[in-house]
Amino acid sequence: MGREAGAPAVAEKIVLKSVEYEEKLPIARARKKEWLKGKCCCKCGSTKDLMIEYPDPRLSFAVWVWAKPARRNRHLSRAKVWCEEHYRERIRERKMNGLVVTHGMAQMYRRGCRCAECKKAICKYQMDRVAKLRS
Ligand SMILES: [Zn+2]
Ligand SMILES: [Zn+2]
Numbered sequence: 001m002g003r004e005a006g007a008p009a010v011a012e013k014i015v016l017k018s019v020e021y022e023e024k025l026p027i028a029r030a031r032k033k034e035w036l037k038g039k040c041c042c043k044c045g046s047t048k049d050l051m052i053e054y055p056d057p058r059l060s061f062a063v064w065v066w067a068k069p070a071r072r073n074r075h076l077s078r079a080k081v082w083c084e085e086h087y088r089e090r091i092r093e094r095k096m097n098g099l100v101v102t103h104g105m106a107q108m109y110r111r112g113c114r115c116a117e118c119k120k121a122i123c124k125y126q127m128d129r130v131a132k133l134r135s
Helices: 012-024 026-036 057-065 069-076 084-096 106-110 116-134
Strands: 050-053 080-083
Touching: 026 050, 026 057, 050 084, 057 069, 080 084, 106 116
Parallel strands: none
Antiparallel strands: 050 080
16 A cells, blocks of 8 residues: 555645635636536535535546536536535545545645645655654
């Protein structure tokens, strides 16, 4: 298993922040809002604070910003919608199984992301490693 010691320690609040990454762009935010209209949490049916679980989280940005409508719809047809609470639960589960890489994880930095959360994560990862080597 290629999991890193630092990964499980990543605070779950980062997961929620990562969702907001593409929302910084008004066009992405508007498309997302439009798509979420009439949708609800697949577990409890709530329509509040909906989160999207993408079939491929690495595309979550591209889907809203660059993808052509047909492509977007195809991708989103495999996406799942959760309320905030159940999304957290879901991500926590998947993270424990090593299935999810989000912003704020060293893996994400290695995949090329340079956002503040990912920089912080790689920094922490490296510091942890140094500390381990010294002890
Ligand atoms: Zn729910
Ligand atoms: Zn990032």
